[in-house]
Amino acid sequence: MYDEQTREIALAAMAAGESLNAISKRLGISRAALRDWRDGKVRRTPPSSCPRCGSGRLDRPSYAHLLGPYLGDGCLSRHRRDVYALRIACDDLYPRLIDEAVTAIAAVHPSRPVHRVRAVGYTSVVSYWKHWPCLFPQHGPGPKHRRTIALADWQHEIVAEHPQLFLRGLFNSDGCRVTNWTTRPVAGQPKRYEYPRYLFSNESPDIMHLCQRALDVLDIP
Structure with a gap:
């Protein structure tokens, strides 16, 4: 689970053109979660x-x-x-x-x-x-x-x-x-x-x- 601030930072980085791999390494977020955020999906666990x-x-x-x-x-x-x-x-x-x-x-x-x-x-x-x-x-x-x-x-x-x-x-x-x-x-x-x-x-x-x-x-x- 990621906090909303982390999600907003990641979305801003994606909007700026930063690759998912680079964002994942910099913020410690899985690429699967980044893809879901990019595609507007919300995982229910x-x-x-x-x-x-x-x-x-x-x-x-x-x-x-x-x-x-x-x-x-x-x-x-x-x-x-x-x-x-x-x-x-x-x-x-x-x-x-x-x-x-x-x-x-x-x-x-x-x-x-x-x-x-x-x-x-x-x-x-x-x-x-x-x-x-x-x-x-x-x-x-x-x-x-x-x-x-x-x-x-x-x-x-x-x-x-x-x-x-x-x-x-x-x-x-x-x-x-x-x-x-x-x-x-x-x-x-x-x-x-x-x-x-x-x-x-x-x-x-x-x-x-x-x-x-x-x-x-x-x-x-």
């Missing part, structure tokens, strides 16, 4: 059932994975008719992480397309749905580090079930892996040892606490 306020089924492992990048680099923005856009900002230097974000969103909300919107140096992974606020009650005005971020009880349950995936999502957004090294004497000669070190940083003390809590579940000091 049944509304998605929300796992929280409806009878829909939530892919809990994928949601645990998606919760991490949402807390790190995600936001919700409200559009017309109470449709919300979930946006995850991903650095173009890490295409595999972009693919992981797309896969996680598609698993949580499989009935709508996931879009890749290119910008300077990064790609926004975008999905439209009225019920994104149901799945991310942490949504609110202002940066996350300037307000309280607390998980609902049902979110805590999912994170406790899949702490590895939750941590993977967090570290994909605000973590890194480096190679540390040290030397030890072996048979009187110094020998170099290398080992990976994972680092996580976030300006929100609440998100830092959620990361530490998930690490505690896995007995990682």
Whole structure:
């Protein structure tokens, strides 16, 4: 589902002679949708059932994975008719992480397309749905580090079930892996040892606490 502003931008570009392929790449809109708009067709699809306020089924492992990048680099923005856009900002230097974000969103909300919107140096992974606020009650005005971020009880349950995936999502957004090294004497000669070190940083003390809590579940000091 696309908001009306995006549709108007696409129609204006078509009227100006821009190709469907170019518009699709620039705005992250499928060419099928562009052809329908060009030909005056409107696709009718049944509304998605929300796992929280409806009878829909939530892919809990994928949601645990998606919760991490949402807390790190995600936001919700409200559009017309109470449709919300979930946006995850991903650095173009890490295409595999972009693919992981797309896969996680598609698993949580499989009935709508996931879009890749290119910008300077990064790609926004975008999905439209009225019920994104149901799945991310942490949504609110202002940066996350300037307000309280607390998980609902049902979110805590999912994170406790899949702490590895939750941590993977967090570290994909605000973590890194480096190679540390040290030397030890072996048979009187110094020998170099290398080992990976994972680092996580976030300006929100609440998100830092959620990361530490998930690490505690896995007995990682």
